[in-house]
Structures are given as structure tokens and as C-alpha cells.
Amino acid sequence: MVSPVFARLRPRPRLAALAVACVVGGLVAAAPALAATPDSGTVSDTSTSTQWTAGPFALANVTGTTGDVTCGPQLCDDFALHVSTPSGYGDSHQLTVKVGWANAAADFDIYLLDSKGAVVASSASSADPEVMVVPPTSGDYTVRVVPYAPLGESVTGTATLTDIAPNPAPSTATPPTYSQYGAPESFAQAHNAGEPSIGSSHKTGSTFYQALYDTYKATWDDSTIPSKVTWTDVSATPTNGCLTGGSTSLDPIGFTDPTTGRVFESQLAGKTSLMCWSDDEGKTWSPSQGGGINSGVDHQTVGGGPYSPNGIGALPTSTYPNAVYYCSQDIADASCASSHDGGTTFGPAVPMYSLLDCGGLHGHVKVAPDGTVYVPNKSCGGNQAVAVSEDGGTTWSVRKDPASTAGDSDPSVGIGSKGTVYMGYQAADGTPRIAVSRDKGKTWTDDQNVGASLGIHNTVFPAVVAGDDDRASFAFIGTTTGGNYQDATNFKGVWHLYVATTYDGGKSWVTVDTTPNDPVQRGSICTGGTTCGNDRNLLDFMDATVDRTGRVEVGYADGCTGTCAQPGGTQNFDAYATIARQQSGNTLYAAYDALPNLTPTTLSVAKTSGLYAATTTVANTGKAAASGVTTRLLVDGVNVATSSPVDLAAGRSTTVAFPGVRLGKGTHTVQVVVDPANSVKESDETDNSRQMQVLR
Structure with missing residues (x-):
């Protein structure tokens, strides 16, 4: 699949100002770009940072949209960077290169080249600043700045050796x-x-996989290990009710509402999409408007969930209980439209952010249980962020x-x-x-x-x-x-x-x-x-x-x-x-959760030298291991002894022998209780005890 729109030409969408990138203040800028000042610098374990400036830049260099970047006079600027670090320094440190500028509407890309001219890192996005993070390996490098949409801006660059933040220990x-x-x-x-989408219907347990024109249904048999799957092609086509299905697309996306089981398939078609939905797991499909009026031209996403209580007029207009959202990129912003009739029609698209806030393609829309809507973005002022709406898509804020x-x-x-x-x-x-x-x-x-x-x-x-x-x-x-x-x-x-x-x-x-x-x-x-x-x-x-x-x-x-x-x-x-x-x-x-189940499966009492010794077999009949398992011996309800703790894997058993005790004449009740303190969470807490009568 190849989408012709600009967002597919770059890792992130670009401001639609390239045609006037050489115009500054309404006039054609004739002054040449200024070289990096200074033109070189060094970072080391004893001098960890260096800084430079360059510009102003007047000419745009967009050669990277069709292949490798081509440099020429005023089309690139190079800063020579020497790195000097001792052996092992990179175990706890990193080299961070940042290049930033004042006007958020401008756009620059940066590349790090080694001594042979090979690119070892790059940041060719719409972020401001652009950031590269690499190992601090000693050597000579070039930081290359490419003015993608300079708008007459100058840049400030820094190269810094920074500590790597300690990572928490992995989960046990x-x-x-x-x-x-x-x-x-x-x-x-x-x-x-x-670029597939996947969703699960919690009503039926079916899974739906969407890619290109196709929707596949997977049903699972979990009675065996590994589980077995049955695949069915339930793609939307004109023969099953989706007149626009299976023929054309600039981008596919799918969404399955887990609570209702409604399945959506969307095929990008410019500032809308060719969308259909199904309530019978793809046997038949119904048409949708496809998106909101004035939606974006690229990288659509569909999602849904409960209505926000803060939404303005956010009430369902059909029997469908959840709100549905269609979000997409445009040239200078990204927007989201909401549907109150289960995705059949959509209201107008509302801007989530502009390129002054975020560049880059956004991720998939998700809806929280309280109706808050989230759309993540990979480049908002140099950070990852979420665009958030707490009122059903009426207003949005960017939170980094x-x-x-x-x-x-x-x-x-x-x-x-x-x-x-x-x-x-x-x-x-x-x-x-x-x-x-x-x-x-x-x-x-x-x-x-x-x-x-x-x-x-x-x-x-x-x-x-x-x-x-x-x-x-x-x-x-x-x-x-x-x-x-x-x-x-x-x-x-x-x-x-x-x-x-x-x-x-x-x-x-x-x-x-x-x-x-x-x-x-x-x-x-x-x-x-x-x-x-x-x-x-x-x-x-x-x-x-x-x-x-x-x-x-x-x-x-x-x-x-x-x-x-x-x-x-x-x-x-x-x-x-x-x-x-x-x-x-x-x-x-x-x-x-898979849980253990501890139960004593046997109990015997043997008389030796006048003492009565009890032995029991403790089994874990559950599906998970149990740690620190103890067993207690009681005679006539009196606690006599408790075994040392042991670990017991699922499906395994162990023998626990207790020291002998003296019994008086008569009938006695001998009982064993596994996990007497109830410290192990089990799938069945009612089968932890076993007892027998002993006559002396």
C-alpha cells in the first residue's frame, strides 16, 4: 500500500510552507546562510558539553523526501564534533545532540556522520528541538543540519555527555x-x-484482524495447549452490504468495540474514508459516513468507548451505547470527529493540535472507561505526548x-x-x-x-x-x-x-x-x-x-x-x-489468574515404639506454582506441629512427615491442614484439610 499524501513521504507530516520556504517577512531572502559558530567542538568525560549556532537559513532542502539528503551551498551546515571518552564510559553515559530554533513553524533535520561520512544517527522529524541519542564512542563526527523549512531561522546546537538514568529492576x-x-x-x-489492526469482541470471544482490504475473524479453542484457531475471511464487500468495500484504499484501519462486538473497517479516501460496520461478526456490513466533515487526509484511526459526562450534547442518537471517534492527520493539524449513532454518521472534525504544538503522525485513538479520549503523538516539542479530550471530543489539550x-x-x-x-x-x-x-x-x-x-x-x-x-x-x-x-x-x-x-x-x-x-x-x-x-x-x-x-x-x-x-x-x-x-x-x-490449589491427598498414622507418627501427601492440583507452603498437624483440635515451608510446582506433590506423638487411650481425631494461615491464594480454598480417626 502506498499513500500519495505528504505524510507518507516523511516520517512525520510537514508544514505546508515549503513553497515559500525562501520567503522571510514577505521578501525573498538574499543573504547567505551563516556557517556554524564555532565550527567545531569537543566533549569528554572532563568537559561534557559544547554548543554552537548557525544561520539564518533561507533556502529549503527537501532532497530527503526522495532519497538521501543532497547538500550544497546554503543547503546544509556542518559542525565538527570530537568525542573523547575512556573505556567503559558508555556503560553509564550517552551522547545527546540537540538542535533547536525559535519559530515552531520552521523545521530542521539533523544527522550524525562518522569519520567516513556514514550516517550513524538521525532525527528527521517535525520536532523542535531535534534530538539524537547515541553511545559516547570516542571519535570524530559531523553534526549535519539540514534546513527542511527554515523560514529564515537560526539554530542552536548542543552536544552533551549525559548520565543514563538507572532503570528499575525487571519484574519477578x-x-x-x-x-x-x-x-x-x-x-x-x-x-x-x-500495518494491521486487531480487536477482540468480549461478547463472543472472536478476534478480528484488519489489513489492506481484508477483515479476518479468528475463533479460539482453548481446550488444548496450545490453543487451536479457526480463521474466516469476513471482509466487507458489496455482496455483503458494504458497497465501498474491497476495492480501494490509501490506508486501512480496523476497530472492534469490545463491549458491543461491533466491528469497523475503514479505508482512507482523502478527507474521509470508505467505512462500514458489522454487528454480526462480518456476515453482513452496514455503510458509514466514513468520517467527519473536514477530516484530515492521512493516517486515520477509529476507536470508541463510553460517553464522557462532560460532553456537550454527547448523548447517543441511536440504540448504540458508545461514542465512536474518527481521528486523522491534515497538512497543518490533526483532528477528531465523534459519532453519536454508532459510527453511522459523524459530526464535524475538531482540531486536536496544530504543527505549532506537535508534528509527526499520531497513534491510535483510545477511550477510557470514564469517556476521556486519548490520541498519542511521537513529537510534541521534542517529547512524546497525548492529545486529551475530557468532554467527548469538543476540546483538546496536549499533555507531554x-x-x-x-x-x-x-x-x-x-x-x-x-x-x-x-x-x-x-x-x-x-x-x-x-x-x-x-x-x-x-x-x-x-x-x-x-x-x-x-x-x-x-x-x-x-x-x-x-x-x-x-x-x-x-x-x-x-x-x-x-x-x-x-x-x-x-x-x-x-x-x-x-x-x-x-x-x-x-x-x-x-x-x-x-x-x-x-x-x-x-x-x-x-x-x-x-x-x-x-x-x-x-x-x-x-x-x-x-x-x-x-x-x-x-x-x-x-x-x-x-x-x-x-x-x-x-x-x-x-x-x-x-x-x-x-x-x-x-x-x-x-x-x-492461574492459581495453585493445595490439598492433602493421603493421610496415614503409624505406631512406632509407642508413638503415633502422621504422614500426608500434599498435592498442587492447580495451574500455578505455590511458594512457602506449610502443613499443620492437629490432634483433637490441638496444634501439634507445623512443617517447614516448601515450594510446590503445579501438578506436583510432596510428602510431609510429622514427629511421633503420644496418645492416651480412646479415639482421637488426627487432622492435617495445608496452608493453615491462608497465605497462598488458591483456586479452591475448601479442600485444604484431611482427617482420620485413630483408636488406641
């Missing part, structure tokens, strides 16, 4: 496991599934995570059951980071690198979902190879699908490689739009959802299939429709 939770499910080869577009840096992939948000927001993003240094907000994006905490424990250096396509308020998962495609991942010639990284999960509200995360033996891509992945070569096979994003039992499901395109996936294989640039589905471990809903 048991890592969940995942199984991979590829669409049937009989589906005509199964290998043309770049000040600890974040702008990236090249759309960020993603997941919203917990009580409104906690988790924002996952690709940082300027390529690493996967996530932050948490408990006040609707006004402040952020626990911003951390969830790939550090596995040595992940580059990340694309963040996708976040949440369940209970303290549980969320962050899926991304990542590689342990550092460097410029968009260098199609020299980057040799191997990419996998990772999922990080928190069970403690974002304080700590456990991250797993869900495809350890099956690469998703080999070599470069381009996130730069239609200027890319064949390494844009995965397109711009992927998606994740949570099913009705809390299992995480990730919809992605597998770019490395067949012989490519074998050791030493060659990249084949596929885009195979695939779902990664959680197979084991705690889900995002605690009510469905």
Missing part, C-alpha cells in the same frame, strides 16, 4: 508465553498485511511526558479499568520505553526502558493494551543490534516480536521474546514513508488487544517467512498476517 513475575498463528495461505491477501524524547514510530496508549494510562514509545535512542499517568496525562511517572534486560537497542511499532488498572502489556518489534536501523546497506540486525507486561501498575515489567526462533525481519526496517525501498514491507504500525479473559493478542505482519526464518536465511520482505496470542501466565485480568 512469571513471564507469560505466546503462540503464533498465521492466516491461511488460501486467503488472497494473507501475505499483504502490513517531559522525560521522553521524540521517536520515529507512532506511540501507543493502553488504559486500565480505573483510568491509568500507559504510554509506550520508541525513544530517540531507539529503545522501547513506557511511562504511566494517573491524572489523564498531566503528569507522568515510572518512565523506563523495558528492553534493557534483554539488551534491545532498536524498536519499532509500539502497541499497548491494558486490563485491570495495574496491568498492561507493551508489544513491539525489536532487535539487540544497535546503530541506524534504517540503513538498508549496512544494518544487519535480526528483529523479533517482544511483549513487556506489568502486574504492579508500571513499577516493573517482565519482557519476553515471543518469536525467539522465528525472526520477524532481517536487516533494516524503514519508517520513513514512500522514500523507503523494499524494507518498508511492514509499513507503519501494528496493533494489540486483550480478549475477554485478559489474554494479550498482538496483530502483526511477519516480514521474514519460509527460508528467511531459517538460520542464516535471507530476508524476503514478506508481510504475512499473524497473531501472537498469550498462551500461559497471568493475564491482564486478575480474575482469570
Whole structure:
């Protein structure tokens, strides 16, 4: 899929001022751009920062939209940077290069070149400042400034050696496991599934995967391990009620309302979309207006959820209970339109932000349980941010995570059951980071690198979902190879699908490689739009959802299939429709946690030398391990002894023997109780005891 609009020509949309980029104050600027002052600088472990200025710039250089940047007089400016650091310095430090300017409507790009002229890092976005974060390796470098839309601006650059913030320890939770499910080869577009959407109907348990013109339904049989899947092609076409379906698209997007089960498929068509929806899981489809009047021309997203009590006139006009939102990019702003009749018609599009606030493509729209609407953005004043509406899309505000840096992939948000927001993003240094907000994006905490424990250096396509308020998962495609991942010639990284999960509200995360033996891509992945070569096979994003039992499901395109996936294989640039589905471990809903179940299955008493010794077999018949299990012996209701604590895996048992006791004449009740203090949460708390009568 190739979209002709400008946002696909660059990693982020650009201000529509390029045609007058040489005009300053209404006059053609004739003065040449000024070279960097000073023209060189050094940073070291004892002198950690250097600064320079350059400009004013009058001529625009847009050569990067069609390939490599071409420099010439006044079209680029170079600053020579020497880095001198001792061995091991990069273990706890990084080199941060920032270039900023005064007029937010202007736009500059920056590149870091090594001594041989190879690009080792870049920041070619609409962020102000542009930021690059790289290892502080000793050597000679060039910081190249390219005036994309200069508007007569000058720039100020800084190169600084900064401390790497310590990362919290990874979670000690048991890592969940995942199984991979590829669409049937009989589906005509199964290998043309770049930038997929995925959603789950909590009414039926069905999963819906949308890519290009196709909608696939997956139904699950969880009676076996791994689960079995049945795929059905339920794509919207003229024959099943969607007159606009299956024929044309500039961008596809899908959304499944989990509470109602309504499935939406949207195909971009300029300042609207060709949209249809289905209430019978794709058997039949109904037409939609497609978007709001004066919506944007690119990168649409569809979502929905409860109405906000603060919305103006935000009441349903049909029997459909939830609001539906259509958000999209335009040339100088991004907007969102709301529907009060289940997505059949939409009101006018309302601007969320302009390029004076944010550049870059936004992520998927998400709606909180209280009706607050969130649309994340990867570049708002150099930070990741969310555009937030607390009144049903009537007004919007941009709320930034000040600890974040702008990236090249759309960020993603997941919203917990009580409104906690988790924002996952690709940082300027390529690493996967996530932050948490408990006040609707006004402040952020626990911003951390969830790939550090596995040595992940580059990340694309963040996708976040949440369940209970303290549980969320962050899926991304990542590689342990550092460097410029968009260098199609020299980057040799191997990419996998990772999922990080928190069970403690974002304080700590456990991250797993869900495809350890099956690469998703080999070599470069381009996130730069239609200027890319064949390494844009995965397109711009992927998606994740949570099913009705809390299992995480990730919809992605597998770019490395067949012989490519074998050791030493060659990249084949596929885009195979695939779902990664959680197979084991705690889900995002605690009510469905796998729990142990402790029960004494045998009890015997033997007389030896006048003493009566009890022995019991304690079994864990549950689906999770139990730690610190103790067993207590009681005789005639009196506590006689308690065993030492042991750990007991699911499906395992252990023998507990108690010291012998003296019994008086008569009948005695001997009882054993497993977990007498109820310190272990179990699936059945009623079968922890066993007793017998002993006659002396």
C-alpha cells in the first residue's frame, strides 16, 4: 500500500510552507546562510558539553523526501564534533545532540556522520528541538543540519555527555508465553498485511484482524495447549452490504468495540474514508459516513468507548451505547470527529493540535472507561505526548511526558479499568520505553526502558493494551543490534516480536521474546514513508488487544517467512498476517489468574515404639506454582506441629512427615491442614484439610 499524501513521504507530516520556504517577512531572502559558530567542538568525560549556532537559513532542502539528503551551498551546515571518552564510559553515559530554533513553524533535520561520512544517527522529524541519542564512542563526527523549512531561522546546537538514568529492576513475575498463528495461505491477501489492526469482541470471544482490504475473524479453542484457531475471511464487500468495500484504499484501519462486538473497517479516501460496520461478526456490513466533515487526509484511526459526562450534547442518537471517534492527520493539524449513532454518521472534525504544538503522525485513538479520549503523538516539542479530550471530543489539550524524547514510530496508549494510562514509545535512542499517568496525562511517572534486560537497542511499532488498572502489556518489534536501523546497506540486525507486561501498575515489567526462533525481519526496517525501498514491507504500525479473559493478542505482519526464518536465511520482505496470542501466565485480568490449589491427598498414622507418627501427601492440583507452603498437624483440635515451608510446582506433590506423638487411650481425631494461615491464594480454598480417626 502506498499513500500519495505528504505524510507518507516523511516520517512525520510537514508544514505546508515549503513553497515559500525562501520567503522571510514577505521578501525573498538574499543573504547567505551563516556557517556554524564555532565550527567545531569537543566533549569528554572532563568537559561534557559544547554548543554552537548557525544561520539564518533561507533556502529549503527537501532532497530527503526522495532519497538521501543532497547538500550544497546554503543547503546544509556542518559542525565538527570530537568525542573523547575512556573505556567503559558508555556503560553509564550517552551522547545527546540537540538542535533547536525559535519559530515552531520552521523545521530542521539533523544527522550524525562518522569519520567516513556514514550516517550513524538521525532525527528527521517535525520536532523542535531535534534530538539524537547515541553511545559516547570516542571519535570524530559531523553534526549535519539540514534546513527542511527554515523560514529564515537560526539554530542552536548542543552536544552533551549525559548520565543514563538507572532503570528499575525487571519484574519477578512469571513471564507469560505466546503462540503464533498465521492466516491461511488460501486467503488472497494473507501475505499483504502490513500495518494491521486487531480487536477482540468480549461478547463472543472472536478476534478480528484488519489489513489492506481484508477483515479476518479468528475463533479460539482453548481446550488444548496450545490453543487451536479457526480463521474466516469476513471482509466487507458489496455482496455483503458494504458497497465501498474491497476495492480501494490509501490506508486501512480496523476497530472492534469490545463491549458491543461491533466491528469497523475503514479505508482512507482523502478527507474521509470508505467505512462500514458489522454487528454480526462480518456476515453482513452496514455503510458509514466514513468520517467527519473536514477530516484530515492521512493516517486515520477509529476507536470508541463510553460517553464522557462532560460532553456537550454527547448523548447517543441511536440504540448504540458508545461514542465512536474518527481521528486523522491534515497538512497543518490533526483532528477528531465523534459519532453519536454508532459510527453511522459523524459530526464535524475538531482540531486536536496544530504543527505549532506537535508534528509527526499520531497513534491510535483510545477511550477510557470514564469517556476521556486519548490520541498519542511521537513529537510534541521534542517529547512524546497525548492529545486529551475530557468532554467527548469538543476540546483538546496536549499533555507531554517531559522525560521522553521524540521517536520515529507512532506511540501507543493502553488504559486500565480505573483510568491509568500507559504510554509506550520508541525513544530517540531507539529503545522501547513506557511511562504511566494517573491524572489523564498531566503528569507522568515510572518512565523506563523495558528492553534493557534483554539488551534491545532498536524498536519499532509500539502497541499497548491494558486490563485491570495495574496491568498492561507493551508489544513491539525489536532487535539487540544497535546503530541506524534504517540503513538498508549496512544494518544487519535480526528483529523479533517482544511483549513487556506489568502486574504492579508500571513499577516493573517482565519482557519476553515471543518469536525467539522465528525472526520477524532481517536487516533494516524503514519508517520513513514512500522514500523507503523494499524494507518498508511492514509499513507503519501494528496493533494489540486483550480478549475477554485478559489474554494479550498482538496483530502483526511477519516480514521474514519460509527460508528467511531459517538460520542464516535471507530476508524476503514478506508481510504475512499473524497473531501472537498469550498462551500461559497471568493475564491482564486478575480474575482469570492461574492459581495453585493445595490439598492433602493421603493421610496415614503409624505406631512406632509407642508413638503415633502422621504422614500426608500434599498435592498442587492447580495451574500455578505455590511458594512457602506449610502443613499443620492437629490432634483433637490441638496444634501439634507445623512443617517447614516448601515450594510446590503445579501438578506436583510432596510428602510431609510429622514427629511421633503420644496418645492416651480412646479415639482421637488426627487432622492435617495445608496452608493453615491462608497465605497462598488458591483456586479452591475448601479442600485444604484431611482427617482420620485413630483408636488406641
